[in-house]
Amino acid sequence: MDQIIVQVLNGLDKGSAYALIALGLTIIFGTLGVVNFAHGALFMMGAFCAVITSKILSVSHQVVDPTRSDFLGNPMQVDTFYVQDWFGMAAGQTIMDWAVPIAILFAIPVMIFVGFAMERGLIKHFYKRPHADQILVTFGLALVIGEIIKYFFGANPIQTPAPPAFTGSLDFGMILGYEAQTIMYPYWRLVYFFFSAFIIAGVFAFLQFTTFGMVVRAGMADRETVGLLGIDIDKRFTFMFGLAAAVAGVAGVMYAPIVAPNYFMGMDFLVLSFVVVVVGGMGSLPGAVAAGFLLGVLESFASMPAVIDLLPGINQIIIYLVAIIILLTRPRGLMGRKGVMEE
Amino acid sequence: MSKSNFTRRGVMKTGAIAGAALTLPTYLRADAHAGFTNAPGDSEVVLGFNVPQSGPYADEGADEIRAYELAVEHLNGGGDGGMLQTFTSNALDGTGILGREVKYVTGDTQTKSDAARASARSMIEKDGAVMVTGGSSSGVAVAVQALCQEAGIIFMAGLTHSNDTTGKDRKANGFRQFFNSYMTGAALAPVLAAQYGSDRKAYHLTADYNWGYTTEEAIRASTEAMGWETVNSVKTPLTQTDFSSYIAPVLNSGADVLVLNHYGGNMINSLTNAVQFGLRDAQANGKNFEIVVPLYSELMARGAGANIAGILGSQNWDWKIEDQLGAKYAGTNAFVRSFGTKYGFPPSQAAHTCYVQTLLYADAVQRAGSFAPCAVVEALEGFEFSGMGNGETLYRADDHQCFKDVLVVRGKENPENEFDLVEIVEVTPVEQVTYAPDHPQMGGAEASLGECNNGA
Structure with missing residues (x-):
């Protein structure tokens, strides 16, 4: 039982990431009708917003320490951080330690801008082109973004730790009455799960309870009629693209302490997130979220040693296997609407 | 009046032969006079x-x-x-x-x-x-x-x-x-036994490709010879980035040592996950839980950051070795x-x-x-x-393998700078890591170099 609880918990945080990316993908598809294969790259850019913030906060100047020598025997240049000069040692250290949460403030405007630039600069030229063209151009864009990130940050993952207050693990088993250290769960993953739930709820509330959201939903249902009412739906959809980019971005920022960011992480998530969108049902926001969590949990269970012993290799194919089964039994996915991508 | 000897068929034949000759790999035609492929010129x-x-x-x-x-x-x-x-x-x-x-x-x-x-x-x-x-x-x-x-x-x-x-x-x-992997096992196992005792239960997470298999085989053979028991071994996909679902069951598996047969980004991420899940601070079987990374790399250690502190592994060479x-x-x-x-x-x-x-x-x-x-x-x-x-x-x-001393290293607790990430724990003498050319881990008696090839 304890192993089941552990894997459910693991699946929830993984599912949170899938759900956030799939949510953004679905928003873009539902509003603009574009299959955005660069969405994983937006997630990766968000993670690198955390890396950049961490680097900005750690900008230093060097002071020569004549009592120590470097690897060549020269007097050592010791890094002294500007934030510690300005705010004192302790406060400066705290600011550097909290780089990831601070990065959210940096990532939101950056990612909205990136989203606008992507949509206005490239993707709007492909609205009337076939989905295959959209996939090709956005996939190419994802590769370009990945290579740019690699050029500046290298190929190896870059550690971006969570604040010290969240680096330990919660003894979840003790809360449930198990022995100590039976079910350990990192604090930051809990934070990630609640953060994701908050963002998902925020996006749904925005679409459900604001006039802007209502117009967007109406546009998603019948774009032409909304346009005939004199509403510039394109502007709103462009904003939604920016919002989807920001959602992917903050998902990436908060994921940085869980998996050290590297230039390829977007691709890792992209394929899985597309499967999530298809399983959830193209264009269905609740479907994307539900499928994200479902597949995250199933993937975790498939990685249990007992399951791998029973079905070797199942951990590598489970998501695709489930996708096949769901699409065979429910061709539109879990919550897909009739007529979406069926023309 | 002159009569040409060229015929359409003749030209085509000659062309086909010349074309075939030109498309031949250079190593099958060039420098045949020198008796070997790509013989360099004089300059x-x-x-x-x-x-x-x-x-x-x-x-x-x-x-x-x-x-x-x-x-x-x-x-x-x-x-x-x-x-x-x-x-x-x-x-x-x-x-x-x-x-x-x-x-x-x-x-x-x-x-x-x-x-x-x-x-x-x-x-x-x-x-x-x-x-x-x-x-x-x-x-x-x-x-x-x-x-x-x-x-x-x-x-x-x-x-x-x-x-x-x-x-x-x-x-x-x-x-x-x-x-190689064998040398890592032979060098690392005695240090592991000395540092953590000979009554240990190991859990292996192994990258699902050739290097992962040989490293796991080598570490298992060497540690089991020292009295360790291997309680489980799980293959992880090479493309995996989040190892939480593989790490989480380790604490309840009866193991008290986790061996990460991972390299590169795999190692950075699996080690980070293991530390996040509290394995470094955990107790199992009445002992401190330990993590081992058989193959170290400075670039990986830099990527793993503070998580590498106190973790044992092996290296081919270290830039501080002559000084120390x-x-x-x-x-x-x-x-x-x-x-x-x-x-x-x-x-x-x-x-x-x-x-x-x-x-x-x-x-x-x-x-x-x-x-x-x-x-x-x-x-x-x-x-x-x-x-x-x-x-x-x-x-x-x-077998065309270099035989020399092998370094057992540990991630430094308090590195002085970004390059000073590991400390040398022990240098295992070459005799201890030498094996027979027909060792079973090395392909056994069937493994052969074959004949050297000069090409051309």
Whole structure:
């Protein structure tokens, strides 16, 4: 039982990431009708917003320490951080330690801008082109973004730790009455799960309870009629693209302490997130979220040693296997609407 | 009136034959007079540096290229000469190789076997490379080594740690200076037993590819011989980034040691996850829970950050070894000085092995008096040397594997700077890591080098 609880918990945080990316993908598809294969790259850019913030906060100047020598025997240049000069040692250290949460403030405007630039600069030229063209151009864009990130940050993952207050693990088993250290769960993953739930709820509330959201939903249902009412739906959809980019971005920022960011992480998530969108049902926001969590949990269970012993290799194919089964039994996915991508 | 002898059929036949001849790989036609592939001219010789310039090991590749450029500079008489000053063979004098200036071409392996073979083939066929070297993956090394064997080119492996490179997939034209999985197991196991006791239960997470298998096999065999028990072993996909679902069951498995047979980004992420899940602070079977990373790399240690502190592993070489353990490891400081002055930071072990391999090849050609692969093979087989940073070293004739001391290292608790990430715990003497050429982990009695191939 304890192993089941552990894997459910693991699946929830993984599912949170899938759900956030799939949510953004679905928003873009539902509003603009574009299959955005660069969405994983937006997630990766968000993670690198955390890396950049961490680097900005750690900008230093060097002071020569004549009592120590470097690897060549020269007097050592010791890094002294500007934030510690300005705010004192302790406060400066705290600011550097909290780089990831601070990065959210940096990532939101950056990612909205990136989203606008992507949509206005490239993707709007492909609205009337076939989905295959959209996939090709956005996939190419994802590769370009990945290579740019690699050029500046290298190929190896870059550690971006969570604040010290969240680096330990919660003894979840003790809360449930198990022995100590039976079910350990990192604090930051809990934070990630609640953060994701908050963002998902925020996006749904925005679409459900604001006039802007209502117009967007109406546009998603019948774009032409909304346009005939004199509403510039394109502007709103462009904003939604920016919002989807920001959602992917903050998902990436908060994921940085869980998996050290590297230039390829977007691709890792992209394929899985597309499967999530298809399983959830193209264009269905609740479907994307539900499928994200479902597949995250199933993937975790498939990685249990007992399951791998029973079905070797199942951990590598489970998501695709489930996708096949769901699409065979429910061709539109879990919550897909009739007529979406069926023309 | 003249009559032409040309006929339409004749022209077509001649054209077809000429076309076929032109499309033949150069190594099947050119320089046949010299008796070997890509025999260099009188003024220069071309070496092929085949490294990952893109893909997950691009950082290692960049460090390898730096080392190769430095080696070429030193071979041509530039810079401060680096290890040429300390190498016990005095054949190299800074005038190139056999009086020819050393030039080089580079290729991108992308850490993919097919891409690596394609770039190596291009360097051999188009650029006339007489030797190919580099790489940061065992799959790539085995693939390129086989290609070089067919083409009649010497292959000096870069960073490749799988037993298979000089084990079951050994080739007469291939040579490896880097250590291997067996050596890691043999060096690490006694230290693990001394540090953590001989009554331990290990849980292996193993990258699902060739290197992972041989490393797990080596570590299991060595630790089980010391009295450890292996409670479970799980293969993890090479593309995995979040290892939480593999890490979470470890604490309740009865194990008290987690062995991460991972390298590169896999290692950084799995180690980070293990620390996040509290394994470093946990107790199991009444003991402190421990994590072991068999193959260390400075670049990986930098990526893992503070998570690496206190973790034991092994290395082929470390830039601090001569300072800490004395003149036996001469060559280290000369190399570090050259590299550090040129690039501003100390070299990685990937850089070291590539630099040394280039010098060893050049020295072998110089001693053999010929670039012919079989002459080079003869010069390298059984060659004993020192002054290259690893102490007394033997290039064993049976399998073309270098035998030398192996370093057991530990992640530093309080590193002084970003380069000072590991401390040397012990240097395992070469005798302890030496094995029979027909050892079962190395392909057994069936493993064979085959015949050296001069190509052409």
